[in-house]
Amino acid sequence: MEQDPATDPVSELETHLAAFQREFPEIDPQVEAIVAALFRLHRRMDVAYGRQLTALGISNAEWEVLRTLVVAGRPYRLGPGELARSLGLTAAAVTHRVDRMVTDGLVTRSRDENNRVRVIIELTDAGREMWDLVVREAARFEAGLLQDLGSGERAALADGLRRMLERVEETQPDAAGRTEG
Amino acid sequence: MEQDPATDPVSELETHLAAFQREFPEIDPQVEAIVAALFRLHRRMDVAYGRQLTALGISNAEWEVLRTLVVAGRPYRLGPGELARSLGLTAAAVTHRVDRMVTDGLVTRSRDENNRVRVIIELTDAGREMWDLVVREAARFEAGLLQDLGSGERAALADGLRRMLERVEETQPDAAGRTEG
DNA sequence: TGCGTATAGTTTAGTACTGAAGTCTTCAGC
DNA sequence: GCTGAAGACTTCAGTACTAAACTATACGCA
Incomplete structure (x- = not known):
């Protein structure tokens, strides 16, 4: 080099x-x-x-699941299938991830008693607290990355990215976006 | 939703x-x-x-190796260790990837006769042709994503991204960048 | 020349994923 | 209320990765 x-x-x-x-x-x-x-x-x-x-103390995989549940809103519950679609994973991968997260106490897994085919993954209080912690850290880091840019420059950057994203969504319609970032 | x-x-x-x-x-x-x-x-x-x-007809993993070899310049040769650093992988992973690529005829693997500890991974003609093909396709796609943006908007976007990148490189100095994109 | 250490790469054991096969629950039709 | 099809999730087999143990070569130095 x-x-x-x-x-x-x-x-x-x-x-x-x-x-x-x-x-x-x-x-x-x-x-x-x-x-x-x-x-x-x-x-x-x-x-x-x-x-x-x-x-x-958590992995990126666990973090993605936490975030997806929080973005879904109260009461922070989703089925494995919904999680799989949001995360861009197979249902099998979600089964494994959730296994680990139940062990760690971040989520619970239970059967929906009204429709026993369905499984409910629900955020625990510990999971929600972990989410808060991570988001605060990440926000600090992200703000640091952008500290050199003025408001107008940030707007230009956001606008450019958004327009590229719109284009790629038009061009590649079925590439379901995992809830990333 | x-x-x-x-x-x-x-x-x-x-x-x-x-x-x-x-x-x-x-x-x-x-x-x-x-x-x-x-x-x-x-x-x-x-x-x-x-x-x-x-x-x-190739995987993303193979593509990354091809690109790294081309970016290194003629005569398109690197050792597994250099590839591993560029790609952000372990040397073990490179061993496995190169195994597959040798089978596919995209690269060759040989011992450096001047220093028999070293192994040389070298792009074949087929590998170089594959690279050309992929780059042309990708460039077309990328140009499409940016077609809505004028020259000034592109410059603003490039500038914003570059400044974020500089910041992250300052903040996280040792996170060696894999040769991505 | 021969020993000890460093360096380059490969092999091995274990983890997380995918696709496909399998299990269990629900629901429609009879 | 039984049966068959559909749907939701899990289990299984295979792939690609990592960390750590291992092998082989080179180099410094007596």
Whole structure:
């Protein structure tokens, strides 16, 4: 990775973009810059969240389930099938995750007595408290990432991302979004 | 998820943001909007890339290895250790991935005769051709996502993402970035 | 030359996921 | 109220990963 100091790219992102220009000159560098920054940023944030979660004693998988239940609203109950759709997982994976979370006391699993085919996964008080804890930590971290940007710049960023998201949702309609972020 | 039509959010993103405001009113909604859009966009794009790759006959894992070799530049050779660092995987995982890719004819594995501890993973012509094919498809897709945005808007988006990335790299220095995107 | 340590990569054991097969509950039709 | 089909979840078999143990080569130094 050693390079001539005069042209040494400052970041790994620049190295990547330079390599792309070298290998594929006909690709629009601005498009590639946006996509590459987006993927790198996501990756880094994901790693950072993982660390925070580990420090707080839960896994990323458990956190996703907690968040999905909270976003669903009171009384914080969903079936395995609903969870699977929201999380973009198979029902089998949800069965395994919920097994672990019941052991950890974050959720309970019970049969719906009105319709015994259905299973109800419900957030416990401990689960809700864990959620609060994680969200506060994450919000602090996220605010830090954006601290350099003024209100107008944030609005421009949010707008750009939203418009890309609308496009991708049009283009790829059935790729059900897991409740991420 | 049924809601009053008058306030029915148009997208799943808005549902998520509304839920966050409801459950956690003290969080800055603009920050949450940026982070949530970013994660959703990444997820959708990831799914879209996965489909393209499947259609072209390789997996996402194989694609990551091809890209890392190409970005490294001619003669498109790296050792398992370098690949592991770039990809954010363990050396063990690289061993397994390369096993599959050798079978598929995308790369070759050989000993460095000057230093027999080292193993050289080298892109084959077939691997390079596959890379070209994938990049062209991906570039078309990415350009489509950005087609609504003017040059100034793209610059603002790229700038915002880059500044977030710089921040996260400062805050989380050792989370080596895999060569993603 | 030969020993000890460091380095590069592979193998092994264990975890989390997927797709498919299986189990149990409900409901419609007779 | 029995039977068959449909639906919701779980179990099973297989895949890809990680951490840790292992193997083999290289290097420093007497």
